[in-house]
Each structure stands twice: as structure tokens, then as C-alpha cells.
Amino acid sequence: MSSQLVRGVLEGCLLAVIAEEETYGYEIMEKLAVNGFVFAKEGSIYPLLLRLEKEQIITSTQRPSASGPNRKYYRLTPEGEQQLELFRSKWQELSFAVNRILGKDGV
Amino acid sequence: MLNARNETLLNEMKFYVRSSSVSDKKASEILMELEDHLLTAQQDGKSFEQVFGQNPKSYCDEIIRELPKPTKREQLGTYALLIPLLLLWRFIGGFSGELVIPLYETIAYMILSSALACGLLVALRKGAFMPKRQSVWITYVISLVTLAAYVGFFVFANRFLPVEPRLVLHGSYAYVTAAISLFIILFSLFGPLLKKKR
Structure with a gap:
């Protein structure tokens, strides 16, 4: 999968984890790992956290x-909540489309 | 407590990030987070490589890219570190109630010191994350070059640079300048400690 797509998905999931409750770097990484992010x-999450903070999303x-x-x-931040909502709807659209295509091939 | 290997590698990362052109405050914050992460990971039995990968230098570059540039105040602070060195030189020969400041020699000394400081920083940054033997060699060579440059300067400056124009301060002017210089030297040396204590 293209690294840009993975980065976008990681960013969305990271926002979802932070939205659950106030949390810190190690805990965020653990929650993502438990749910299957390899x-x-x-440390890859820290450059991302820095960027999101700079863009005032967190x-x-x-x-x-x-x-x-x-x-x-x-x-x-309120901006971050909007971003998360946007990610949720985009992801739903994308996963719906992908599942349909893969399902059609019987995969 | 971090184990010896993790501590050494983390210190290299700290030096590399701090010595680049980034906001000191933000750099301290992220380095504190990375230290906290490494410590927890170590307690969970994970290695340095699992946290920061096989190439810590490129990881640091990723971090540096996301950090804001230093503020004007922080930049001034970096240059201010050169001031005590510049002032101290005038007192090396002792202070006997008169201060002589030759224009050309002072300018040459400032340029030399700034160039050496920049060179030192570049070389040390290049040496970060290198095997210990190699970085010891680099430090050794840099020290020799610095020493040679200063000795050369003091030996030859008088011969090649015109003595005039020069500023000569007598009596109370000299004492006041010396006192202010001493205060600046002490403050720039020990000021950071005071700040830390607060």
C-alpha cells in the first residue's frame, strides 16, 4: 500500500485514539499497536504528533x-474534531467501495 | 533509569537535535517525550531500535523537519554565548587599569572565533552517531585545529595587522568597562544555571 495512504490512515486513527480520552505518546502507540497497527x-508517531500540534489539530x-x-x-482541538469527522466519512466511503470491489472478486 | 547504551544513544540524539536550527523550547519538549517513551519501552523489554529504528540520525532529521525555527530571542541567545569568549580575550594579558582595543585585531579575532565556533558545531554534528573511536578522533583533531588557530592568531596578529586605530580606555572608564565585561562573562556562564534553578 502506498506510504501516503498509510500515513493518512494512521493520522485518522491517531485522532480517534486521542478523541477517546486525553493521552500521551506511549499510550497512543500502545492503543494503536493493540488494534493491529504494525x-x-x-517513535514514528512523534513527528506526526508534532505536525498535528503545529497545525492546531491537537x-x-x-x-x-x-x-x-x-x-x-x-x-x-475543535479543528481536530472536524478533521476526525471528515476522516470517518471518507474512510467509510473508501472502505465501502474497496469491500465491494474485493467482494465481487470473491476475495 | 535508562541503561548505559540507551542513555548514550539518546544523548547523541539530544545533541544532534539541539545543535540544529530549531526552537530550543520545542526541542526540549519533544526530547523529554522521547526520553519518557524510551524509558517506558525499556521497562517493557524493548530495544532502542524498536523505538527509534536502525538509523537514529534519519529519525532525528524527521523530528527536526517538524520543529519550528528558533525565535529571534533564541537566536540572539546563541550568539550571546560568543560574547564571554570575545571579552575574556581582552583580559588574558591581565588588567592593569588600562584597556587597549585595537580595531583590526578585534575584528579579526571575532571573525576567527565565529568561524571556529561554526566549524566546531558542523564537525561535531557530523560526528554524532559515529562509532566512539571515530568521534574521539574527530574531537581530537578539532581541538588541535582550534588550538593551532588561536596560537597562530596571537603570534601573527601583531605582525600583520595595523595597530591603529585603537581605542584606549584609562582610569574609571577602563574599570567600568572591565566590571561590566566581568558581569556579562559571569552571567553568560552561570545565567543558564540560575534559570534552571528557578
Whole structure:
């Protein structure tokens, strides 16, 4: 699959995970991994988080953590919620189309 | 606590990211996150490569691409680090109530110091993520070149550069300038520590 498509899907899923509850990097990666996202390197989510924060799709607050340094917790901005809704509808359209095509071939 | 290998590799990443042209505040934030991630991953029995991949340098480049550029204030702060070095030089020969500042020599010294500082940074960045033996060699060569450049400068500057025009400060002017310089030197050396404590 083209890496651009994967990146777009990853971004959408990342927004969905953050929408559930305020969360931090490691937890986001774990939730994605548990649901079947395979990472060549776990750190791949951080450049993405940086970009989403720069584009004001997500925002963050720092809080002390038990493990040591402060931890950055992310949540969606209103803009982010809109993006997520857009992703949901686009994905539904796409997966519907793909499933139909694949189903027709009996795959 | 990070194990020795993870700590060394993370420190290389910290140096590489911080020494590039990015906002220091944002860089500190993301590096703190990466450290937190690596620590948790280590506790879960994962390796450095599972977190940052086989090529940490290209991973850092990905991070750097997404970081904002430094603010004007942060840029000034970087140049301000050169100031104590520039001022200190005037006091190397001792201070006896008179300050002599030859124009051409001072300009040459500033250009030399800036060039060396830039060269040093470029070379150290190139040396990041290299095998230890190689990076020790690079540091050794850089130190020698720097030392040779300064020694060369002090030996030959007087011969080749015109002494005039020069600014000579006597009495109270010299003392006030010396006191202000000393204050700036101390502040730029220990200021960051004070900031950290706060």
C-alpha cells in the first residue's frame, strides 16, 4: 500500500485514539499497536504528533508523571474534531467501495 | 533509569537535535517525550531500535523537519554565548587599569572565533552517531585545529595587522568597562544555571 495512504490512515486513527480520552505518546502507540497497527519504529508517531500540534489539530498540556520527567498529554482541538469527522466519512466511503470491489472478486 | 547504551544513544540524539536550527523550547519538549517513551519501552523489554529504528540520525532529521525555527530571542541567545569568549580575550594579558582595543585585531579575532565556533558545531554534528573511536578522533583533531588557530592568531596578529586605530580606555572608564565585561562573562556562564534553578 502506498506510504501516503498509510500515513493518512494512521493520522485518522491517531485522532480517534486521542478523541477517546486525553493521552500521551506511549499510550497512543500502545492503543494503536493493540488494534493491529504494525510499527517499523514506535517513535514514528512523534513527528506526526508534532505536525498535528503545529497545525492546531491537537493541543497539549504537561503534567508530572510517576516515572520521572513531565509528561505531555494530548487532546483534540475543535479543528481536530472536524478533521476526525471528515476522516470517518471518507474512510467509510473508501472502505465501502474497496469491500465491494474485493467482494465481487470473491476475495 | 535508562541503561548505559540507551542513555548514550539518546544523548547523541539530544545533541544532534539541539545543535540544529530549531526552537530550543520545542526541542526540549519533544526530547523529554522521547526520553519518557524510551524509558517506558525499556521497562517493557524493548530495544532502542524498536523505538527509534536502525538509523537514529534519519529519525532525528524527521523530528527536526517538524520543529519550528528558533525565535529571534533564541537566536540572539546563541550568539550571546560568543560574547564571554570575545571579552575574556581582552583580559588574558591581565588588567592593569588600562584597556587597549585595537580595531583590526578585534575584528579579526571575532571573525576567527565565529568561524571556529561554526566549524566546531558542523564537525561535531557530523560526528554524532559515529562509532566512539571515530568521534574521539574527530574531537581530537578539532581541538588541535582550534588550538593551532588561536596560537597562530596571537603570534601573527601583531605582525600583520595595523595597530591603529585603537581605542584606549584609562582610569574609571577602563574599570567600568572591565566590571561590566566581568558581569556579562559571569552571567553568560552561570545565567543558564540560575534559570534552571528557578
